[in-house]
Amino acid sequence: MLRLLEIEYNKLRYSRSARILIITYFILITFIALIASIEFNIGEIEFRVADQGIFNFPYIWHFNSYIAAILKLFLAIVIVSMMSNEYSNRTIKQNLIDGLSKKEFILSKFLTVLVFSGISTLFLFIVTMILGLSFSDFNELSIIFSDLEYLLAYFVKLTGFFAFCMFLGILVKRSAFALGFLVVWAIFEGIVHAIMEFKLFKGTDLASSIMQFFPLESMSNLIVEPFSRLNAVQAAATQIGSELNKDYGIHWYQLLIVIAWIAIFVYLSLMLLKKRDL
Amino acid sequence: METILSLNNLTKKFGGLTAVDNLSFSIEKGNVYGILGPNGSGKSTTLGMVLNVVNKTSGDFQWFDGKMSTHQALKKVGAIIEHPNFYPYMTAVQNLKLVCKIKGTSKDKVLEKLEIVGLLDRKDSKFRTFSLGMKQRLAIASALLNDPEILILDEPTNGLDPQGIHQIREIIRKIAAGGTTILLASHLLDEVEKVCSHVVIIRKGKKLYSGPVDEIINSFGFFELKATDMQKLEELLGTHPKIGKITTKEETLTAFLEEPMEANEINSYLFEKGLSLSYLNKRKESLEEQFLQLTNQTEQN
CATH class of the missing domain: 3.40.50.300 (P-loop containing nucleotide triphosphate hydrolases)
Known part of the structure; x- marks a missing residue:
């Protein structure tokens, strides 16, 4: 295992573009802290984002994991290109000839995906702790460490997304096209959702219950947007007479769906590699 | 091994x-x-x-x-x-x-x-x-x-x-x-x-x-021969029991062996029959010739 990770680490660390993207990604996560300093004035009222309670424990776990997950696209580029470059440089062929088995090859890539997700989660934990401890109104230990399941969801969500990227990299073999495919797939899911929601199953919940099994939808379902949970937004909503009653929690079956997709993507990658002649 | x-x-x-x-x-x-x-x-x-x-x-x-x-x-x-x-x-x-x-x-x-x-x-x-x-x-x-x-x-x-x-x-x-x-x-x-x-x-x-x-091929090699009277040379070689196919190329006769034979043997045989050679060379096919012969054989089969 360690040997496989070392191999991948060596492939990545000398690649300048991968290095820049990875560093940018982690710097951007720390930039979540910058939101704290956003201030603007609406007429007489001075508005400071940090004062709206977004950095309160335990809400901050939800908020930060949602925001940080948006940045995953940076690592997605790294992962797609680390797969497809093996094809365009034909190094995958040489790797296999040198005695790496096809299973080991996929495993080394998937381990890298896990490490990326793991480090991201750890990083998010540290950034969130620092931010929370500096701005949160509640600092009791029990409150700080409640709702930690958002971190687990974040980890699974990232792993799922990266496993999808890994599969696309192998499937398409060209990084640009693989990323294009990712966008096309996202649009495809959107269209299918719209058709089911507004045409086929109008007025029922059926559309969402089917859509939750689609890969990208299942990943985005893991962490629901946190904005409408803010006091200010809730208050505004009550004023205009609508009740916001959203389920913000994390559910085991949602985690399970994404984990199933991870298994499927890894398995399909291996099958694809086994079936193809290089 | x-x-x-x-x-x-x-x-x-x-x-x-x-x-x-x-x-x-x-x-x-x-x-x-x-x-x-x-x-x-x-x-x-x-x-x-x-x-x-x-x-x-x-x-x-x-x-x-x-x-x-x-x-x-x-x-x-x-x-x-x-x-x-x-x-x-x-x-x-x-x-x-x-x-x-x-x-x-x-x-x-x-x-x-x-x-x-x-x-x-x-x-x-x-x-x-x-x-x-x-x-x-x-x-x-x-x-x-x-x-x-x-x-x-x-x-x-x-x-x-x-x-x-x-x-x-x-x-x-x-x-x-x-x-x-x-x-x-x-x-x-x-x-x-x-x-x-x-x-x-x-x-x-x-x-x-x-x-x-x-x-590569079961071959005993071949002779390349020249003499003033090429016609007689070809006739004499044709009657020799150890020699098979004979071809002519650019005033040189090529005689393929069917059994092993050294150059001095053919030389003395021809001399006894009253023909002296101006050129005699025993060779084996190069890999290229053997390869072409082999691929041609399979093509004909």
Whole structure:
């Protein structure tokens, strides 16, 4: 295992573009802290984002994991290109000839995906702790460490997304096209959702219950947007007479769906590699 | 003798096309083998199959008498296929160290092998800055990292300039002299003739011959003869029991032997019959002539 990770680490660390993207990604996560300093004035009222309670424990776990997950696209580029470059440089062929088995090859890539997700989660934990401890109104230990399941969801969500990227990299073999495919797939899911929601199953919940099994939808379902949970937004909503009653929690079956997709993507990658002649 | 690799009825079909057709042969330790065949005859596909990058359709192959799985066996093999594949953004040394990691050998030999192929002064240059000849030499260095039991080279001189070809051949000769088993695929006859002791000839995926280079066809050689009276020469030769086919080319008679015979024997025979020769030469077919004869034979069959 360690040997496989070392191999991948060596492939990545000398690649300048991968290095820049990875560093940018982690710097951007720390930039979540910058939101704290956003201030603007609406007429007489001075508005400071940090004062709206977004950095309160335990809400901050939800908020930060949602925001940080948006940045995953940076690592997605790294992962797609680390797969497809093996094809365009034909190094995958040489790797296999040198005695790496096809299973080991996929495993080394998937381990890298896990490490990326793991480090991201750890990083998010540290950034969130620092931010929370500096701005949160509640600092009791029990409150700080409640709702930690958002971190687990974040980890699974990232792993799922990266496993999808890994599969696309192998499937398409060209990084640009693989990323294009990712966008096309996202649009495809959107269209299918719209058709089911507004045409086929109008007025029922059926559309969402089917859509939750689609890969990208299942990943985005893991962490629901946190904005409408803010006091200010809730208050505004009550004023205009609508009740916001959203389920913000994390559910085991949602985690399970994404984990199933991870298994499927890894398995399909291996099958694809086994079936193809290089 | 120790068998390193054996193929049993190995077959590969790409759709309707049969690239490799029931190929069987085995590689013994210590010999230098050539796989000879025109372009597209299935050489690279065959090597691809035994190297785990092309899936076989049927038949099977065994490394080291089947004592280990293919990918384990490949760690004891050094191989380069077609053109050299490395990470372009990494230097020669970084690339070789990565190969060491994959093969699970120590990194001590990186510089030593770079020296063998004459790339020591470019060890810290990025792979993408290398010329084709240098890339090919780096590939050989990489294949040697684990001190392999067998070195597999697929068209190692393809696309190189004469100087590059010469360098590569020198390196191969040096390695072969060290006792390493080598399997060399090539469409260049003189390359195989110069380097190999054994040869497997394939055409359209079928094996035509496998065995020592100098026994490709059962031939006792031939005489090239000239005399002032060519007509009488041809008549006399035609009646000799040991001589078969006779052809004339550019005022020289070529008489093929059906039984072994030395040049002095034919000379004294002709002299006794009252004919003196102006030119007599006994030769064996070159690999090229043998190869063409062999491929023509199969075409006629």
